[in-house]
Amino acid sequence: MSEYKAPLRDIAFSMNEVCGYSEHYRDLIGGEVAEPDLINTICSEYSRFCGEVLHPLSRNADEEGCKFTDGAVTTPTGFKDAYAHYVEGGWPSLSCDPEHGGQGLPSSLGLLLGEITCAANMSFALYTGGLSGAIETLAAFGSPEQREAYEAKLIKGAWNATMCLTEPHCGTDLGMLKTKSLPQADGSFAITGTKIFITGGEHDLTENIIHLVLARLPDAPSGSKGISLFIVPKLDPQPDGELRANGVSCGSIEHKMGIKGSATCVMHFDGSRGIMLGQPNRGLATMFKFINASRVRAAFQGVAHADLGFQKSLAYARERLQMRAASGPANPEGPADPIIVHPDVRRMLMTQKVLSEGSRAMLHCLAKQLDISELASSAQAREAAERRLDLLTPIAKGFATEIGFECANHALQCFGGHGYIREWGVEQNVRDARIATLYEGTTGIQALDLIGRKVLADGGSALEEYCKEIEAFCVDEQDSPHAGELAPLAREWKSLAQSIGATALEDPDEVGAASVQFLMYSGYVCLAYQWAQAAIAASAALKAGTNEADFYSAKLVSARFYFQHILPRTRSCVVAIDAGAESMMALPEDHFVF
């Protein structure tokens, strides 16, 4: 089975040479702890852990899956030990509050490392992702008592956590949820209802699991404005330290296409004791902290799937001998040439390379904004970062998970028929990657969030700001390799948004009709901006003299490939957006088949 090596050189390039992370960390409140040597050590130690401990468990986890017996979930062989190592290594506490046992490093670091966890072992990663989300939500909205009661245990990794939103009849449309919460005399609530698709709802990795559950109060308004959020522990900690059963049970686990080592649970709450987190009827807003963070984490998963497939298919393409190069034998001693000589295999490898590296850089920039929104000293900087984060999160989640699945499929395709065989692990990567465009809001939901809430709702001003930045960059760097190609895109992007807004005044369906094409268009432009910056950084390094000339030259070639072969996809998006909603909406519902 093939190895996985965290792309440390590329991560360092993107952090330090494109996104300026050293200065960035220095400028944050408390950021001085994140000094470059420490960051390097953390990245390489964590990569070693993921490569040596997590990745070797991944194939078997897919074959073995989780087991469900009498309400108990057994995770795949090795997960329990690996989780114990993960906890011993202090990895859950990295970006957490030092007052509750955290290491106080900026949020971005946990996100960046999340790529590595997911590439190494996507199923395992899902037990760690929920944990981070719950810690962040508690830290942001928990009362001092609530934080005291739960946060330290979670930060230590001794307990795990979930978020419980979806019900059988509602996923996207949470306003329809039915789980009830009854106020109790002691100020707690009795929670009753059934939730589905709960990642890590039950498992054998930790002694307790803290569920964050959306439910309705008896007098709550209907719809999404009548939802509250509750902390509902599987085992309710008593004042004497006893963990008491709390009416929380797992009814079954789902049989899924992939991420089979991750337990996706049906959870029943039967008068379970919960305490309210945040304000009554404001649960969705509170949960959105968690949801937004989950979306950024899912975006990193897309990069992980793209990179994992890239690594596996690159190794295969170098070894597999089949046919001769069109330009004459490249391996004349051998019976045939390695397939990496063939242009179409190159096309698939280069596509994976530029989409994964470009998306990684995009997400590194996004993660910086998250840090700034949390830890900048000026309120103005925090607000600007928040605005940018809001704009870019749906693009990041929607685009990166779509290209993650695309790249996973290119990787499989490089293997030919062998890619379809389970033992190579590339088809597993395709199946694991497939979930990412669905959960945490489908691509369609991200696209509506982008064009509706993040662009049109503020009159396009956040987008305009970003485009202005890109245009200014193109002016400043007008002699750089790709600034000339990028500038018109920044103008086109704004004008597309305007024209969608204008048609929407006449027909509200125009927004939805254009939405996914607009999201993908936006993603391609964001990556073009990243590749233009990467090319400048690489040119500068080459000009200054470097002993890594091959690395930097490869960046220049990659940027060129991106602009020549991938960015043209925007042309189709534009034409399809301009076509509008008419033919999309014209068929009556019962005229689709006859």
Next chain:
Amino acid sequence: MSEYKAPLRDIAFSMNEVCGYSEHYRDLIGGEVAEPDLINTICSEYSRFCGEVLHPLSRNADEEGCKFTDGAVTTPTGFKDAYAHYVEGGWPSLSCDPEHGGQGLPSSLGLLLGEITCAANMSFALYTGGLSGAIETLAAFGSPEQREAYEAKLIKGAWNATMCLTEPHCGTDLGMLKTKSLPQADGSFAITGTKIFITGGEHDLTENIIHLVLARLPDAPSGSKGISLFIVPKLDPQPDGELRANGVSCGSIEHKMGIKGSATCVMHFDGSRGIMLGQPNRGLATMFKFINASRVRAAFQGVAHADLGFQKSLAYARERLQMRAASGPANPEGPADPIIVHPDVRRMLMTQKVLSEGSRAMLHCLAKQLDISELASSAQAREAAERRLDLLTPIAKGFATEIGFECANHALQCFGGHGYIREWGVEQNVRDARIATLYEGTTGIQALDLIGRKVLADGGSALEEYCKEIEAFCVDEQDSPHAGELAPLAREWKSLAQSIGATALEDPDEVGAASVQFLMYSGYVCLAYQWAQAAIAASAALKAGTNEADFYSAKLVSARFYFQHILPRTRSCVVAIDAGAESMMALPEDHFVF
């Protein structure tokens, strides 16, 4: 579990109202048997069989898979009975030679029905596809004795068949194959070697399996010109009718991403007795009869996957209630609207609809050419059809299987998170569909075949002929809805081929670099031609007056959607083709990762 209903109305539209099958059959030698009523009866009877017998076995076959014990393969529950029904129904003999027990219907009919088999139960379909291919190859190249010995048993379905090409070290590059054939005193050959990826290499459906095996003679030239084809039965029929073990054994079956009910076998031949089919050292050319037919069959699989997903996601989108329509509640009595009201769900449904229906029509036209190449009375007509078939086969196989996978994924996406759960069957369709772009020559191989052998090698004349036909159509039908948009594409298509040819003179890698984009471009233009024709047929029917106005109006909307929302994808292809090979080929092999 959802049902599958063969799209009989659309098949009839495409056959009779777009492709003119009635006249087509009437014009073939012996085509008078294929009279319209009989064809209708066959289609509906076969659809009933597939819907009632095959489809209900499909989900379980995926869960259960094939079992391998001590060299024996057990197919999933129900397959043996279903196969017996298939044989009793006379379905294997449909398009076969009446002199050997066949029903003498044109080849196209078997192909068209193949879509239905695949949609109903892809794994089962693979046991029938190999059978047809072997029968066709025997009929075309077998000596009278060989046909006498094997054909009737195969046509009856009493025996099954495989083709054995791939070996562990070679799939695409068959010139490297090592399986040996030693001439014996009685004129037979002793075949020794190992073959992999043999579909239906061993199973419990029939008493015997006839393998068509590629192997080398002792004095054969190296490479692809030293390969011969042999008939190697699992059990060798003796003059007294005894079936004698023949040194053919199954070493293992593959664990695959999908088509789990189809046994993909490692086959060992240990001095197995074979007889040569066709000429020595001409085995590849002989096998190409089989391979080309398999490619057309695989193209129909693409349509099947697209249609199956479309049916399932359409049913779901009509029932699943989530959110309100942007233009106001469509289901005010209910808690939410069915998701089919949302534009992005529409986009995915319409995309599936126009790609599956358009590809179906393209393949129906292709299948006509196959009939003509076999059964036209004039040699000139046969040759012209052969030329057209050669040109369109790689487009059909490459394009239809790619869109089959794309559409299967749109279907899954329509289900949101539920699509990832196995019980719905849409993720199975994605996994089953994934094989089709890999086997029978990957998309990359189809693309090279198209641009290299089928376009550039004949100086572009076959393509030019086809484009002329399209241009003439556009002139004749200039007042029709889409002729004006189609005409420039026919010109652009030719000129793209010319410009690839011109750059290839300077750099042979330019051909491969452009190949897949050129193939996909070609597919989109072919479908535009089909939709332009469909729109004309629909307009004519509406003008003439019909009680199926809804059906025909839906065709007009679909054509519009295709031209407005799908055809723009050609814009990206053109820019990427023009960009050429430079940045694709520039990286040295060891500069892809650092």
